[in-house]
Amino acid sequence: MLRKQFILLLSVFITAVVLTQGCSKTDDTYRNSVPTNKVDLNIYDYLVSKKETFETLVYIVDQAQLADTLRKTKITFFAPTNQSILTALENLNVNRSTTGLPPLKMAEVPPFIWRAMLMRYIIPGEFTSENFALADGLDVITLNKRKLHVNAQAIATQGSMGSGSLLLKYSDLNGSRFTKDWVFSYVTSSNLQAKNGIIHTLEPSHVFGFRAFVQYAGTLQNLYSDRYYISSGRIILPTATRDWLELGKELIAINETTVQTDAADLKANGYFIRLTVNPVNNLVTVSPAPSSVNQTLKNNGDCHYDPINQEFVLNYKYTTTADRFISERIKLRNY
Template sequence: MGINHFRKQLFLIGLTAISIIACQRDAGFYDHEALSQTVPVNTYDYLKSKKGIFDSMVLVIDRLGLKQTLNDSSITVFAVTNNSFRLAVNNLNNTRKIAGKSPLNLSNMDYIQLDTIITQYIMRGKYPTDSMQNQDGLLLSGVRYGYQMNARLTTAATSGFQNGGPKTINYSDTKWSQFQRNWATTSTSSSNILTTNGVVHTISQDHIAGFQDFVKRFTLTFPPKNYIQMYGGKQTVSAEAPDKPYPEKSYFMVDGSVTTKFFNPTALQTKPFWSNIEFSVPRICNAYALSSANDNPGRNPKAWNLQGSQDMLNWEMLDQQSNQNFPEFFLQKVYRFENTKAYKHYRLNITENNGSGIELQIAEYVLGFKL
């Protein structure tokens, strides 16, 4: 009995000591820090060394000529796993099968579209998690085109304690919008791999590569080559935008950037509102594209027609559209028509918007020919 009693006392003493140490260590919860790991290789070599994890991303990086950037530039990579690419490609090919189109893979997808997608994950500068602690997160700039992404450090709850769990990064495609409700967001599964030239954070495996755009980019028709930018067509409009309060002149609908726009609050006061493109010599156009802007969808065009002329007196109808809508901001729609005749003037006549009085906005207008 004496030995058993002594053993019980030792057990209780040990249990008490462990409890005291545990309480001193975490004050009732575990404060999971975002762990850092330093690796003695550059970012490209680190990704390539993780066989079975980042093979797809490395394949795309090689195809797009980004290897040197990941070798020696100061960058932060939000690394996309093989599973994320697999989900995206499977979804894409299921959609293409329904549409009667042949399947695609990362080796034969359109270069431009794939380039746009992958550069959402490669940011300029080194950004470990401690730089993302602001309430609104941190705006990051894409390595090639300056596309804006947002990274914000968050801490999950655990064991009933708020902010007592693991730290992750909410990584968001801002879609050039200041409103978070328009963003597409994923999270990381690990963070702060410090390479010789950058930082690597790993995106969760359930993320679908390309956020919400992968299927859309590889199933919609591509925009035409832009005659306005290629050959310098001169644009005039029936109602120019006012000088104030914002610089939203007609020039911005043909400047090659969807982040700017033409907006006139009284454009449809006298219908139709028209935009005329004049070339120095006649050209054959048989396609065009319109892009929605960054706010009020009621201002977007709903009905219009496109005409061609040699002298701005006699016009021939080339295309007509009605009941058109743009359900997303910065959405481009492509329209093609049969035409083999060269015209010096092309006039887009907009007769109706999507319900916002006499207002009209267009982020981008591309006039061109079929690819």
């Protein structure tokens, strides 16, 4: 009888150990498993399947000709909802009404605008919440080479602070190094694994384009246009040279491949140039803007666009009483 009781107790003990080890392993697996949800669809098709949340988003994705990117490219997509986009359009039309302009319908917004705004939400590669769980978060480079920032904060669970799921905060740096100036949105659901990447859905209260949509929607945008460029360079004059450093410049889109800005440090003189990028080889043609006081501005050596560093490397010249030679670098101030 005693022997049977001993065997029974031993069996209970072994079972308890196994169950304890099993629970521990399950807990570890749960904490480290990302993403928690998977769909057998690419990102684009998943958005199409959720019309109540993403129907308007799908429409502007099509307008921006980014559908194939969302179908085939390995990306992380911080997906704005229908409400985000409709709110942005409403804000635009309120702004237009104050200047006496008629409202714009969604179909009347230029596709370049949708494309420029949408690329702020697309990050090459796959990033789940855990990738952002660093002390200071993680800087990310978007599809159009803009730097944004993602923080992951652990949400408290019952009886344990900071041990729950991760809440993501997606921030546009708004041209500033200081976090107080950043524009951000929280993620309401994260880590959805599609066939070609990860989807994080932004809160409906997020206004599409952060603060930029109303400003940019009234003007054309392309891959190179932005308010936040810094220029440095040198002008070689007949009897002297003149240098300048970190001169702020805005590059304004003229069409899909051309931007306009002031020439060298000569904005006060009314000198303006257009930079046309050959998308095949990134070579740049310098020409005078129609409004430029001087119409002799043209290439004088290597002129190209560096997509990795988001920088125009330019050598050009203009003529007054004699030739003036300019070497200039115009780099995106990516913060």
